[in-house]
Amino acid sequence: MDNIAGSKSSLTWAVHISVAFLVALWLFPTVGLFVSSFRTADQIATSGWWKSLFPSEQNLTIRSAAPDTQTQDGALYVIEGNLFDGDEAEITAWGISSRAISDYTPGETAELRKGGRVTVQANGDYRMENEEAFSGKRGTRIFVTATKPAEFTTQNYENMLLDPKNVDGMAKAFFNTLTVTIPATIIPIVVAAFAAYALAWMDFPGRALLIAIIVGLLVVPLQLALIPLLKLHLGIGIGKGYLGTWLAHTGFGLPLAIYLLRNYMVGLPRDIIENARVDGATEFQIFTKIILPLSFPALASFAIFQFLWTWNDLLVAKVFLIDSTGQTTVMTAQIVELLGTRGGNWEILATAAFVSIAVPLAVFFAMQKYLVRGLLAGSVK
Amino acid sequence: MHPAFLGLLTIAIGVGGCVAYYFFSNWVLDNVLFPAKGPQAGRNINRANLIRPWLFLFPAMIALGLYLAYPVIETLRLSLTDRDQDGAFVGLANYMQMFGEPKFWEAMRNNMLWLIVVPAMSTMFGLLVAQLTDRIKWGNIAKSLIFMPMAISFVGAAVIWKLIYDARPEGTEQIGVLNAIYVAFSGGAPQQWLTLPIWNNFFLMVVLIWIQTGFSMVILSAALRGIPEETIEAAIVDGANPIQIFFKIKVPQIKSTIMVVWTTITLVVLKVFDIVFAMTNGQWSTQVLANYMYTQLFVANDWGVGSASAMMIMLLVTPILVWNVRNARKEMR
Numbered sequence: 051m052d053n054i055a056g057s058k059s060s061l062t063w064a065v066h067i068s069v070a071f072l073v074a075l076w077l078f079p080t081v082g083l084f085v086s087s088f089r090t091a092d093q094i095a096t097s098g099w100w101k102s103l104f105p106s107e108q109n110l111t112i113r114s115a116a117p118d119t120q121t122q123d124g125a126l127y128v129i130e131g132n133l134f135d136g137d138e139a140e141i142t143a144w145g146i147s148s149r150a151i152s153d154y155t156p157g158e159t160a161e162l163r164k165g166g167r168v169t170v171q172a173n174g175d176y177r178m179e180n181e182e183a184f185s186g187k188r189g190t191r192i193f194v195t196a197t198k199p200a201e202f203t204t205q206n207y208e209n210m211l212l213d214p215k216n217v218d219g220m221a222k223a224f225f226n227t228l229t230v231t232i233p234a235t236i237i238p239i240v241v242a243a244f245a246a247y248a249l250a251w252m253d254f255p256g257r258a259l260l261i262a263i264i265v266g267l268l269v270v271p272l273q274l275a276l277i278p279l280l281k282l283h284l285g286i287g288i289g290k291g292y293l294g295t296w297l298a299h300t301g302f303g304l305p306l307a308i309y310l311l312r313n314y315m316v317g318l319p320r321d322i323i324e325n326a327r328v329d330g331a332t333e334f335q336i337f338t339k340i341i342l343p344l345s346f347p348a349l350a351s352f353a354i355f356q357f358l359w360t361w362n363d364l365l366v367a368k369v370f371l372i373d374s375t376g377q378t379t380v381m382t383a384q385i386v387e388l389l390g391t392r393g394g395n396w397e398i399l400a401t402a403a404f405v406s407i408a409v410p411l412a413v414f415f416a417m418q419k420y421l422v423r424g425l426l427a428g429s430v431k
Numbered sequence: 432m433h434p435a436f437l438g439l440l441t442i443a444i445g446v447g448g449c450v451a452y453y454f455f456s457n458w459v460l461d462n463v464l465f466p467a468k469g470p471q472a473g474r475n476i477n478r479a480n481l482i483r484p485w486l487f488l489f490p491a492m493i494a495l496g497l498y499l500a501y502p503v504i505e506t507l508r509l510s511l512t513d514r515d516q517d518g519a520f521v522g523l524a525n526y527m528q529m530f531g532e533p534k535f536w537e538a539m540r541n542n543m544l545w546l547i548v549v550p551a552m553s554t555m556f557g558l559l560v561a562q563l564t565d566r567i568k569w570g571n572i573a574k575s576l577i578f579m580p581m582a583i584s585f586v587g588a589a590v591i592w593k594l595i596y597d598a599r600p601e602g603t604e605q606i607g608v609l610n611a612i613y614v615a616f617s618g619g620a621p622q623q624w625l626t627l628p629i630w631n632n633f634f635l636m637v638v639l640i641w642i643q644t645g646f647s648m649v650i651l652s653a654a655l656r657g658i659p660e661e662t663i664e665a666a667i668v669d670g671a672n673p674i675q676i677f678f679k680i681k682v683p684q685i686k687s688t689i690m691v692v693w694t695t696i697t698l699v700v701l702k703v704f705d706i707v708f709a710m711t712n713g714q715w716s717t718q719v720l721a722n723y724m725y726t727q728l729f730v731a732n733d734w735g736v737g738s739a740s741a742m743m744i745m746l747l748v749t750p751i752l753v754w755n756v757r758n759a760r761k762e763m764r
Contacts, residue, residue, distance in 0.1 A: 061673065062566075069563050069573050072556075076577045076641065079591045082608065086594065098606050099594075229437070237445040244453055245491035252484040258763060260488070265759040267499045269752045271702050273724055274741045275498060277734055278505035282497075296441060301498020304491055333483055334457045362584030364705045369729070382586040386709050389590065396594060396606070403590040407583050414582035418575060422649050 080407075087400035088202040094396045105199045107142070109151060112192055114168070114176060117184035126179045127166075133174040133194060137201075144170050144194040151193035162190060170194070206401040218391075218398055220405045222377075223384040227361060227406070229292060230371065230380060234299035234360045235353055241300065242307030243349070247337050249308065250315035251323060261312070267305040275302070276369050283370065291378065295371040302366070303356045310355075313427055314348035315341060351424025354417050358410050381406040449490065456486045503745065510738035525735035535740065537716055538723040541632050542747075545703065545719060548633070550696040552640045554689060557647025561655055562677060564648075574652065578645035585642070585705030592638045593710060596624040626715045635717055638706050643699060647692045654688035655681060694751050701747055720744050 085099045093102060112133045120129045133141075143152035146160050146168065154160050156172035166180030170192065178190065210220045248254075249261055275298070283294040318341065326336050342349075360366075364382040372379050379387070385402050392398045414421065460482060465475035513521045529535050560577055564570030580588065597607030598621045605611040610621040625631045658681055666680045682689070704721040711717045713726065720740060728737035 065563050065567060069560070069567060069570070072560055072563075073573045073576050076580065076644070078608075079595055079641065080580070080583070083591045083594055094606060097604055098608065098611050100608065233441045233445060236442055237449070240446050240449040241490045241494060244449075244487040248484040248487035252480070252487070254481065254484040257484075258760070261763065262756050262760055264495070266752050266756050267495060269698055269748055269755060270499050270503060271698075271721075271741070271744045271748055273702065273704075273721055273744055274506045275502035276741075277509060277728060277738060278502040279498065281505075292437060293441070296445070297494075298498065301494045304494055305499070308491060332457065332461060334454065358582055362586070364584070364586055364708070365725070382584055382705070385586050385590060389593070389709055396597075399590050400594070403587045407587045410582040410584070411579070414579060415575075418578070421581075422578075425646065425649050426653050 083400045083403060085202075086396055087206055087404045088204065089397065090203055090205065091395065091397045093201070094400075095394075102200055102202075105140075105197050107195060107197045110194050110196060111148075112194060114178060114189035114192060116189045117186055120184050123179075126181065127183050129178040129184060129189070131176060133170070133176060133192060134196075134198075137174075138199055139174055140197045141170060141172050141174060141194050142197065144192060146190070146192060148191075148193060152195050164190075168192070206397050207405070210398070210401045210405060218384075218388060218402070220381060220384060220402050223379050223381040224405060226378055227380045227382075230295055230299070230363075230367065231357060231360045233292075233296045234303070235356045237296065238300045238303040238307050238356060239349060239353060242304055242311055242352070243342065243345070244337070245304075246308050246311035246315055247341055249312045251341075252333070264305050264308050268309060270305075272302050272366070276365075280369060290370060290373045292371065295366060298366055298370050299356075299360050299363075303352075303359070306355065307352050310352050310424060310427055311345060311348050314345055318344055347420060347423060348427070350417065350420040351427065354413060354421050355424055357413060361410055452490065453487065457483070460486065506738045506741050506745075509734055510742050512735065514734045521735070525739040529736050529739050529743075532736075534713075534718055534723060538713075538718040538720045538740075539743075541716075541718060542701070542720045544632055545636055545639075545700045546697060548636050549639050549643065549700045550693045552636075553643035553696050554647050554651075554692050556640065556644040557649075557692065558651050558682075558689070560644065560648045561652035562681075565652065565655055574645075574648060577648060580642045581645045583642070585638075585703075586709050588638050588642055589706055589709035592634075592641075593625075596634060598623050625711055625717075628716045631711065631715055631717050635706055635710055638710075639700065639703060643696050647696065650688060650692050651685065654685040658684050694754065698748065698751060701744055720747075 082099050085102060086094055089099065089102055097108075114133075115129050115131045117129065119131075120127045122128070133139075141156050143155060145151040145153040146162060147153075154170070156170060159167050159169045161167055162178070162180075164186075165182060166178055166184065168176060168178045168190065170176045174194075174196070176192065178184070209216055210218070211224075212221070213219060214221075249257060249264075279294075279298060280290075283289060288294045288297075322340060322344075323336060326340055331339070362382065363380075364386065367380045367383055372383055381402070385399070385406060388395075388399055388402055460479050464482075465479040466472075510525055511520060511522060512518045513524070560574065564573050567573075583591070594606075595608050596610075597605075598610050599605050599607075601620045605614055605621055607621075607624075609624060613619065614621055624634050627634075662680055662684070663676060666676050671679070702721055703719060704725060707713060707717060707719050707722045708725065713719070713722045720743060724737055724740040724744065727733050727740055731737075
């Protein structure tokens with residue numbers, strides 16, 4: 051827009067670079083957790099995730115094959131193999147003592163203390179030779195400094211989702227979250243759609259006041275509702291559970307739903323509705339046959355909001371859903387629990403967090419258009 | 432019964448019940464109470480149209496009244512009573528007790544810091560990104576990526592950022608990027624960022640700024656596109672440079688949108704609970720009002736003080752509430 055007058059801005063490159071920098075800055079935290087969730091506990095604990103993307107130099111302790119695999123080559127007993135089991139790696143130095151881990155370069159031969167010699171090649175191939183048979187149960191320790199390519203595993207996800215014996219597992223919490231989310235998204239849409247239609251297209255005394263009240267309720271912090279509603283739920287016998295949670299999410303989501311839908315419905319062309327009225331359609335028919343289909347973008351916007359909000363919610367679930375048995379825990383609550391009990395186990399935390407983040411991210415990228423539209427319509431102007 | 436079935440059943444009952452309610456109440460109104468035929472057809476249609484809006488509004492009004500309006504009044508009542516004395520009226524005793532607690536003032540101080548820093552930084556970054564991406568081809572991809580944290584839960588974000596702030600003992604390799612950079616450049620010992628008083632508040636705020644920047648960017652980007660081009664052309668003809676155009680032409684024209692963004696983020700800040708709860712739980716002087724309230728209600732089990740602190744949040748929200756309602760009414764006229 052600034053180039054209208056024909057002066058090509060010399061700042062274009064600066065703009066490209068600063069946007070790239072900002073995007074990188076914003077992506078970096080999420081990518082870090084994502085990458086970490088594909089690393090083993092050892093890898094996470096010993097090196098920063100940003101190093102895992104490139105081949106990295108590591109100090110490793112690897113055992114050779116056990117003596118019972120030795121073969122005879124003429125007069126020599128020989129143990130042969132590859133330190134990395136054939137995986138790609140490049141050794142820069144190696145040793146046979148923990149005090150001198152880089153005494154030898156690849157191709158050199160070291161004398162073993164227990165007798166015999168070992169030769170290690172750059173790719174990890176080794177050959178141990180001895181005039182007498184190798185003894186003992188375990189192989190010899192070899193210390194290598196090697197450059198290994200990036201290495202990732204899906205084991206964390208298998209542990210967290212598929213292992214039924216894992217008490218930290220996320221599978222149950224995942225389904226609990228789903229159970230909370232779907233009714234809590236659909237029910238307010240139905241209730242709000244009718245109310246929004248009445249507020250948009252029916253004339254009655256007190257309409258302006260009602261709209262003002264709804265705008266006011268938009269900002270009421272749900273913190274105020276916790277104790278009164280918990281008392282109410284306990285009083286009428288709903289107690290803590292899914293039903294109360296669905297009702298609470300419905301109540302808390304309604305103001306935004308009504309507000310969004312009403313603003314959208316008001317903008318629908320008056321002619322269509324009046325023609326339908328003249329043709330003898332009842333209000334109910336107008337609503338279901340004309341208004342609802344035309345309002346699809348607004349319905350989708352709100353559905354995404356409510357879905358993200360209920361999926362990501364912690365407070366409502368903690369107050370209205372999760373009882374002392376913990377059978378109904380949702381993913382957010384489970385993650386907070388893990389933060390307390392597994393604070394340093396990043397392979398567990400990262401995977402648990404990503405299991406919970408994955409669905410909203412998928413929804414986000416699939417339906418971003420409606421989310422943006424809803425945001426633009428929903429912020430009170 | 433498996434909760435998933437219960438869920439499906441609830442959807443069926445909830446949605447089916449709602450639709451059935453609307454359908455039958457309409458049918459009764461049109462065919463039984465005030466049929467649109469016979470000698471009084473005209474009068475009946477008018478009467479039916481007087482009642483119908485309320486039929487459509489009834490479920491929503493019940494839900495809103497029960498789940499939002501009633502709790503405000505009930506919380507006010509609870510804040511003036513004492514649970515241990517069978518709910519006897521104790522006047523402002525709960526508020527006095529709360530004002531006497533250092534943790535409350537710590538929460539107030541931190542909340543004020545949050546209220547200044549988070550909306551300001553989110554709006555600033557949002558405006559910056561909106562302006563920068565406006566002119567480049569891959570701007571939409573860039574915006575989409577910066578917008579992405581909006582979809583991530585506060586709890587998920589807390590885990591993401593805890594990894595960044597992670598500290599390993601001195602001498603071992605740092606896996607938290609902040610300490611990795613800090614140790615590499617300053618050569619000092621790794622820091623426990625979340626336990627450093629005062630500073631740790633800012634480390635928590637960064638999380639919310641990271642999330643909210645996308646929101647402000649989306650709104651402000653739309654506002655920037657809405658600026659009439661003539662004003663900018665005129666400024667270019669008059670020889671204004673890009674910086675002047677941005678601050679003197681564009682920003683003044685989207686001032687009202689900036690206000691909307693600012694107040695919306697302010698509301699989010701006032702209610703921020705998950706981030707603090709998951710990352711520090713208010714330890715090391717990071718308490719905020721919403722978490723203070725949660726602690727009072729569900730850990731200390733003190734409904735009086737808990738409700739009093741909830742009313743404090745309500746009090747802080749009220750100016751925005753009034754402002755919003757007034758704007759909405761102005762717009763409708």
